């Protein structure tokens with residue numbers, strides 16, 4: 075599904091990602107962890123085509139198509155979706171008038187939106203509020219998942235969807251995500267997180283550790299890797315192989 | 318389908334058409350003879366002719382105004398025709414006008430949209446609708462011309478009381494040569510049941526449009542008034558210099574909404590209307606005037622809808638969105654002159670600035686010595702798109718007593734790339750994303766527009782941004 079090959083990324087003259095390789099097959103869940111500032115969000119931005127994130131070398135292939143130089147809205151249309159670590163606010167635009175842009179069908183827009191609101195236990199009064207304006211941290215994250223349900227993407231990057239959520243919301247969101255993957259069998263997921271409890275919420279097939287813009291470890295032994303991080307932090311992660 | 322899109326992109330201004338119609342147009346130039354001719358063709362009362370001539374005499378002595386923030390070639394007032402009237406009595410012409418009305422999407426003869434409209438085409442009002450229904454309530458709504466004949470006393474009592482001919486260069490020129498306009502009187506205690514409106518259309522190639530609007534709302538009355546305007550696409554600049562006077566007597570309310578959508582010139586700055594407008598209202602005790610404007614068109618705009626808050630607890634509001642692109646220049650704002658005690662004014666100005674345009678807010682808040690315990694709140698927000706445009710905020714504040722409160726906030730922001738990227742990530746393209754953000758930025762003001770305008774305003778910001786953002 076996604077294949078990143080020898081990727082180098084530069085922002086403002088600074089190289090943030092160095093020689094990164096990542097392969098994610100369809101119907102797969104991968105976890106990406108790494109210290110603050112290691113380049114996790116940067117990676118999610120490059121995949122989704124954010125301007126100013128310059129690819130100076132390497133390739134990003136999605137379903138056999140090179141997407142390096144595509145416009146972000148075109149990448150989105152291919153079925154790549156990102157839940158933002160810090161979702162933005164748009165003053166003056168109601169949730170409804172924003173969300174209806176995400177639905178291609180002419181009819182029943184409201185019905186589709188309401189159905190998904192219900193799943194997320196969001197009051198429909200929120201449709202009248204301005205997009206994310208005054209929303210709590212958790213409400214903003216729910217709004218991200220709401221848009222995921224509406225857009226039905228094939229490849230989903232969750233950038234710290236689990237930061238700052240209460241336990242019930244956390245359970246609800248992962249329940250919805252798992253349900254989504256069950257219904258959309260070909261979809262894949264890349265979970266960026268700092269949460270070492272992640273394995274209690276979802277079963278992944280691989281974990282990658284990003285350190286200083288490089289993936290220094292890829293493993294299918296998720297539990298073991300996370301336990302190691304819990305104990306020793308990221309600094310000695312290279313030694314994990316010795317265990 | 319591709320062809321269709323191209324066509325739309327090429328010609329974003331959908332009111333840029335010309336109605337090919339026979340008309341009687343005065344020769345170019347301004348002089349006593351022309352003014353007398355205007356007066357004669359309208360067979361107006363003598364006092365108004367004298368007022369014109371007095372104003373003209375004064376105008377000739379005035380210096381051509383030079384404003385710091387506007388750049389344009391000096392206007393030659395002898396290259397303008399001051400009067401053009403279509404020759405009416407032919408069936409063919411009527412058909413053309415009906416067609417024009419249709420193309421402009423005006424609610425004339427439309428039973429669903431209840432808006433009374435005074436349609437001014439070049440120099441003359443062609444039709445005023447709903448007159449009879451309004452008459453039953455004692456409301457007078459007619460062309461200025463008709464008012465001069467039938468309600469001469471009312472006009473005489475109020476004309477020039479809010480905007481004297483000596484006020485400024487263009488109000489003086491307007492007083493000399495004005496050709497028509499709208500007149501409205503709301504009697505004591507009457508709430509006007511429908512929206513009243515004027516629609517100004519410049520069609521002829523050579524004319525300048527000089528119309529006057531006079532609105533009087535008697536004690537306890539209420540009126541919501543709308544004004545719209547468009548013109549054909551042309552390479553030469555044309556001038557529009559209007560005067561609007563509002564009189565809000567005790568306890569009355571006037572809401573005056575404008576969508577100014579004159580042709581703005583092309584992307585090289587060629588053509589477009591020069592829009593020099595003097596709009597002002599006076600509020601007596603407990604009266605309230607709200608100016609609401611969407612300034613989107615014109616190559617050049619100079620316009621400061623103002624309030625003289627004469628009465629005790631009188632209220633003045635100014636809410637504006639000005640949207641400039643290409644080489645447009647807008648200099649707009651308001652003057653709030655507080656004379657009465659406990660008077661209150663609110664100014665909210667939002668400007669959106671693209672390409673090489675210049676967008677200036679210029680406002681005066683003056684609180685007189687005797688206007689004790691008065692309040693003003695001013696908020697100016699500017700949104701810049703691209704980095705060639707210029708946005709200025711020039712507030713002038715004069716407070717002559719110590720127990721009044723004046724607050725000023727102003728924010729200039731660049732459109733946020735983060736917002737655009739977020740929309741892009743959701744599959745929304747750049748143009749649509751900008752439209753969404755701009756609409757959001759303007760919503761505070763758009764939402765106060767009468768419903769009739771609200772829909773049109775939402776459409777106004779659906780624009781082609783291709784050239785504006787890299």
Ligand SMILES: Nc1ncnc2c1ncn2[C@@H]1O[C@H](COP(=O)(O)OP(=O)(O)OP(=O)(O)O)[C@@H](O)[C@H]1O
Pocket residue numbers: 085086088090108109110111112113114115116117159
């Ligand atoms: N626009 C930018 N200009 C300059 N530096 C940037 C820019 N964006 C990111 N960086 C830098 O790139 C590095 C990686 O940032 P990134 O946001 O990808 O980290 P992260 O792994 O997501 O961290 P966190 O866990 O804190 O979210 C940081 O050092 C950051 O300061």
Ligand SMILES: [Mg+2]
Pocket residue numbers: 114115116159233
């Ligand atoms: Mg991050």
